[in-house]
Amino acid sequence: LKMADESDTPEVSELKQKINKWLDEHKNVLELNIRETSPNHGLVGYYSVIGQTQNFTQCGTAPDSLFIHSADNMYFNIGFAEKISRTDSVDTLRKQFQFVALDKLPMPDLQAPSNWIITPQTPISSFSDGVTIESFENGRIRYHIDTNFFAVYGNIPQEHPIMDAPSPPGTYLQVRRNFQGKITIDMPMFAT
Known part of the structure; x- marks a missing residue:
């Protein structure tokens, strides 16, 4: 059996080393x-982004109950029951x-090639433990997240990926390592 690391390209090996060095320098935080x-x-109301106007009865799917933030190196959301x-x-x-849910977050000062997307991964896709809503005033929310990450994932997005086929060698990586996340988010909700 070949270990996954045995098939790493030089670029992937170097990037894994940079990620481990970054985690060491930041004391796993x-x-x-x-x-x-x-x-x-x-944060933008999810259903306003996709143009959905129906009223939903499922938990957390009513209009203006799910809010997303999407930027070049970030994608996360916060959901409410109503x-x-x-x-x-x-x-x-x-x-x-x-x-x-913290789908895509930056790792500041990590020197990764510009064609790579690098993001930490939480053990579960969405969670509520460790989240504190600190303030909400005039449509602006501030909340803090204390969470654990179990890995850093990276990939080079493929223009025309083949369904159900593995990504080509040298286009993905995962560094498994437990580390802490201390994240404060302060921004308007109902952004346009």
Whole structure:
């Protein structure tokens, strides 16, 4: 049997070393302070993004109950049990809060080739433990996430991937390593 590392290309091996060095230098902690000041950037109601106007009855799928933030190197969301409005209190948000998902986060100062997407991975796709909604005022939310990551994943997006086929060698990697995440998010909700 060949170990996965035996088939790494030189670029993948070098990138894995950089990731391990980054984690060592940061003492196995990813600290992020994500702040948006423009009302046009921030968390956007998911269903307004996809153009969905139906009313849903499933938990967390009502319009204005799921909010996403998408940028070049970030994609994350926060979900609530019921519709949230700009005038709700922080206590209402805390009671209605259901989960966050951290699909894509940056690793600041990690020197990775520009064609690679590198992101830490949580053990489960969405979670509520370790999330504290600190404030909500005038449609602006601030929340803090203390979580664990189990790996760093990287890939070179393929223009025309073949369904159910493995990615070509040298286009993906995973560095399995437990580390902490301390993330503060401060941005407007209902961004346009």
